Amino acid sequence: MSRVKPPARKQRLAKRRSQTRWAPFWTVLKIYGKTRRIHPGRHTHIKRSWRRTKTNA
Numbered sequence: 482m483s484r485v486k487p488p489a490r491k492q493r494l495a496k497r498r499s500q501t502r503w504a505p506f507w508t509v510l511k512i513y514g515k516t517r518r519i520h521p522g523r524h525t526h527i528k529r530s531w532r533r534t535k536t537n538a
Contacts, residue, residue, distance in 0.1 A: 493538040500527040 504524035513519055
């Protein structure tokens with residue numbers, strides 16, 4: 482990918498990145514309580530890896 486990206490493509494890539502980030506750690510405490518140990522990645526809306534699925538952004 483080119484070094485200088487058009488603003489529209491950069492905005493689309495930023496949106497995809499925010500969708501795949503982990504949820505905040507306090508969401509685990511809020512949903513399950515103190516004792517359950519669950520990874521915050523389970524609470525993300527879209528699970529995608531740069532290797533597995535392409536974004537077509």
